[in-house]
Amino acid sequence: MTTSFILNGKKVEVTAASDANLLWTLRERLQLTGTKYGCGASFCGTCTVHLEGKPIKACVTPLSAVEGKEVLTIEGLSENRSHPLQIAWIEEQVPQCGYCHSGQIMQAAALLKANPNPSREEILSHMNAVLCRCGTYPRIMKAIEKTIQNT
Amino acid sequence: METPIKENKISRRKFLKRGGGITFLIAAAGVPVWGLRNHEKETNPGQITAWVHLDENGTITIYNPAAEMGQGTMTALAAIVAEEMDADWSMVKIMDAPVEPEIYGIGWGGERGGSMLTVGSRSVSGHYRNLRQSGAQARYVLLHNVAREWKVDIKELTTQEGHVIHSKSNRKISYGEIAGFIQLPEELPEIPESEWKDPKDFRLIGKEFQRKDIPEKVDGSAVFSTDIMVQDMVYGVVSRSPVNGSKPELKNESEIKALDGMLGVLMLDHGIGLVADSMESVLKAKRNCQISWNGNPKALGHNSREAYEDYNKMAESDSSGNIITSSGNLRNELSLSDKIIKADYKNDYVYHAQMEPLNAVAHVKADRAEVWAGTQAADGTRKAIADHLKIPLESVKLHTCFLGGGFGRRSMTDYVLEAVDLSKAMGRPVKLQWTREDDIQFGAFRPMSLQCMEAGIDQKGKINAWRHVVVGTGGGLLGSGADIPFYDIPNKHIEVRNIDHGIRTKHWRAVGHGPNKFAIETFLDEIAVAQKLDPYQLRRELMKNHPRALKVLDTAAKMADWGGKVPEGRARGIGFAERSGTLAAGVCEISLNRNTGKIKVHKIWGAMDAGVVVHPQNAKGQMEGALVMGLSSVLNESITFKDGRVEQSNFNNYPLLRMEDSPEEIAIEIIPSTEPPAGIGEAGLPFMGAVVSNAFASLTGKRLRHMPFTPEKVKEVLAS
Incomplete structure (x- = not known):
């Protein structure tokens, strides 16, 4: 097929x-x-x-x-890690093992595309879909909020 | 050398060939081994320390001797070398070291040449002095060459961020330029510690800089072993014993072999190996296997819920287990005590749940093997492959990859040897992939345990006697963290009683510290409540002779404004724990939905003293991560066995903490210190059970004594 x-x-x-x-x-x-x-x-x-x-x-x-x-x-998603979320992810030093972060970033990118200025609650419920075992959630939140502020 | 379609790192030989620069292979005994040969056969075992590669364009490649599983030590270790050699950090690249423990290994006392085993948060603490020495030696080689070239006294030369300087003649040369005329000295001296960099001149250690692995982890280009592709590679899975030790008998072999895309079926001792031309085909075959599991293994009799009753009996029996520590006269003092306080705590099995399910790629040929794996035990894995295939160690090429989490699980070699078995049977490269269900159901868990605590309080209200009996499975995994080295109690007895259920257990981040510190730190809180003391002040009194520990506890209390106003409907708990030499304390603030039984942790304040912290930004990240992973285990995680079978199968019934349940705020402070570095990666985890239980008790007057604190258990406790 x-x-x-x-x-x-x-x-x-x-x-x-x-x-x-x-x-x-x-x-x-x-x-x-x-x-x-x-x-x-x-x-x-x-x-x-x-x-x-x-x-x-x-x-x-x-x-x-x-x-x-x-x-x-x-x-x-971008050329040379230039998507605002990727820039924020590096600035906030988000990933640890890194395995889940393609998923995290794609999930966050979809949110910001549909809603450029989501509330904290909207971010939480949207990002709930992607697990991170290393526990980088606090930095994921910071990176998303920073992206929203900068754009 | 196989030609991989995609590989995370260029092989060392290829790298050396095309590098065109100079590789410093530094021998501690003053005997440098130079050159671009395969030095494995030529090294002096136990002597060689570190490598730095310098290109004429100034690129400095530093070899990373530890597994990078998220803890960030590949960056921190390279920074130690770069610091001492005064390298320009922006020119530093990091490559995994070849699997040669004589050079890159580390012993438990920090001596060179032990194993390349990345466990126990020991990478930075273990390698720190050796890597400073190696960096200082690399710097010496550069100075030595410039002195010769410029015909000046080496003592007149200094370095500054990637340059050698001769201030007398106002000359300056970059490290890259030195590569153009570098020659290697006959002998390489040990650089005395007095000539190492003065810590006040550090540009990297203790400063802010970025992890080198993060850019490739935000665009999908970081390569884990599961991403490896090799020419002619096919796909393997294994259907494993649902009860550890049972033997498989495939009932429909011909039907399975006839499925589209199937290439091979292999009978293994513990399961059925399946190989096909695609992941879809091999997973379909796995779903369709009809296997009867035979034998009467010990694990068959294990029912974890009921096991606690046996543990209770074992705790009450007169028999004695392994003594962790015993001092004073406990029996006497307990009988003389004014008041005796007792409590028992329980911990269920916990699963590693690293996000990358286990996998490996293997290509076994007639007399050699090439394997790609993410492993915490690089040299142990290489040796295991050689032993398994009965071929010499030199015939095994192991390419180490990023680990999508380890937490102890990837210090085992089971998944790598399965890939080797399948490749050997097929005569071609096989990517062995565990499904999430495989990863859970054939897991090796943090053991379940019961902690029986008893304390004697004297007439002055002081804790005069302390008894802690740990009962559980997993042997040596149970005892870590059971001792209380920072609390001075004159009479104490701490003991482990073990039973073997025939199931698989393994080190899990912080090992026994999670369960044991939960019991110890919750029990202290119960004593404080019974004695009408502030739990913070009670700990202060017990650790008054331990100023570093006291400072950590005080810092956490101050950060949280302990004793200050707490928002309506919320309460706080405090705890302390040491792990891998790091002292850590935390306070958390929780609220509770009494209808659903759901605990919400809003804030965590954490403080740590980890000696010299090489990479503070990352150290804070490690503590944040350990707190969150710890909280996940405390609130959600439980593996249960019924008739020897794991009852959980995926993240629907083994739920990890998700973003909305992560604390809204985590604040971390690192206490400045000039003491040797301690291990950081696990230190935030052990006190999490206690701080949540203590906050819950403060909020409700009820005590949570059985982890995890699921909504069902919370409601039960509230109703009690």
């Missing part, structure tokens, strides 16, 4: 079995490994990417569901 979609602004075609999944396609077939596997069941948010601008969990998304649509991954 061939699926065509727009990945990080470029048209791609992937031929794979009909049960192909978006996460493994991104990671193993297209070698965009910034999107991570964490739980395979949409609980942890480590695999968060954008589908038509909205955050989705790639691990539970069949490849067929993105036919003709736009998918954005961490690799396509």
Whole structure:
């Protein structure tokens, strides 16, 4: 089965079995490994990417569901880490192990795209979707609030 | 050398070839081993310390001897070397050291050449002096060369951030320029400590600078072992024994083999290995396996909820376990006490839950193996692979990768050897991926335990006798943190009684300190309440002969304005703990939804004395992280066994703390110190159980004595 979609602004075609999944396609077939596997069941948010601008969990998304649509991954978020959130993430020294932060940043980017000035409560409930075992939540909050202030 | 499609680091040999600069391989015994050879066979075991590579463009590459699992030591360790060699930090790059413990290892006493085992928060504390020496030696090589080139006395030369300076003749040369004419001295001396940099001249140690690994962790380019791709690689998973020790029998092998994309089925002692051409195919095969699990392993009889009853009996029995410490005459003093206070505390099993599920990539060939893994035990893993395959150590190439969390779990080698087994069977590279369910159900947990506490109070109201019996499983994992070295109690007896349930247990961040400090620090609070004392003042009295500890406690209390006004509906708890040499104290402020039973921690104030702190910004991050991870374990986390099977399977039934339950504010203070560095990564975690329980008691008058404090348990305690 061939699926065509727009990945990080470029048209791609992937031929794979009909049960192909978006996460493994991104990671193993297209070698965009910034999107991570964490739980395979949409609980942890480590695999968060954008589908038509909205955050989705790639691990539970069949490849067929993105036919003709736009998918954005961490690799396509900006050139040279220039997205305001990435700049704030570095300034606030947010990541520790770093494994969840592609998901964290993609989740936060989707929020700010839809709502450039969210309240603290809105940030919390939105960011609840992505787990961080290292406990970087306080710095994630600082980096998001800093991004909002700066833009 | 395999040609990986994607690899996190260039192999050392390739790097050296194309580096074109000079590599300082510094020998402590004054015998430098130079050159671009594979020096493994040529080193003098136990003598060699550190490496610095200098390019003609001025780039300085410093080798990182420890696993980078989020704790940031790859940056801190390089900063120590850079500090002493007076390098320009912006020109410093960091590369994982090759897996050669004779050079990069560290012993438990900080001596060179032990193991490359990243555990116990020991990376900075263990390597600190050696890396200062190595940096000073690298600086010496630079000075030595400039002295020769300029025909001046080496004593007239100084350095300044990437330059050697001869002020007499007003000349200055960059390190990169020196690389152009560098020659290596015949002998490399140990630089006496008196010639090391004066700490008042430090430009990096104790100052603000950024972690080197963060940029690649915000754009998805940081490479974990799960991201490795090798030519002809295929995908493996394993269906493992649901009860530790049971043996698999695959009932539908031909059906599984016939599935699309299936390449191989391998019978392992503890499970069925499956290999296919895609992750989807191999996961489908796993779902479809019909396996009967045979045998009668010990773990089959383990039911964790009921185990506490056995622990109670063990605690009450006359038998004695391992004595952690015993001083004075406890029995006598307890019988003479004016008042005896007792309480028991319980801790469920806890799972590591590192965000990157275990995985490894292996390519086993006829007589050698190449493996990519994120591991806390680099040399132990390399050796385990060699032993497992019965090939010489030199035939195993282990590429270390970033770890998506470790917390103790990645100091084991089980997942790496599985990848090796599958690759050997297939004769091609295999990426072995554990699912989250695998990672939980075949976990190795922080042990469950019961802490039985008893204190004797004398006529003056002082704690005169202290008895603490830890009962649980996991043997040596139980005792850490059970002692109370900073509280002076004349008669004390601390003991561990162990039972083996046949299940897998392992070090988990802070090991026994989490459960033990929960019991100790909560019990002290109970004593304070019973004696109508302020729990902060009670601790002050007990640690009055320990000024550093006292300062830490006072700092946390001051930060929180202990004794000051607390908002309506909230209360505070205080606690103290030492771990890996770091002294830490904390205060938290909570509120409670009495209908749902949900505790909300609003604020945490934390103070620590960790000796010299190399990288304060990161040290604060480590303490924040340890507090949050600690809070997650305290409020949410419990692994339970029924008939030997783990009852949890994913983050829906093993919930980690999420963003909305993270404290609104965390404030950290580091006490300035000139003492040797201590371990920081775990220090914020051990007191979290107690500060929450103590705040809860202050708010409600009821006591939480069983971690985790789930809403159900909270409601039970409120109703009691």
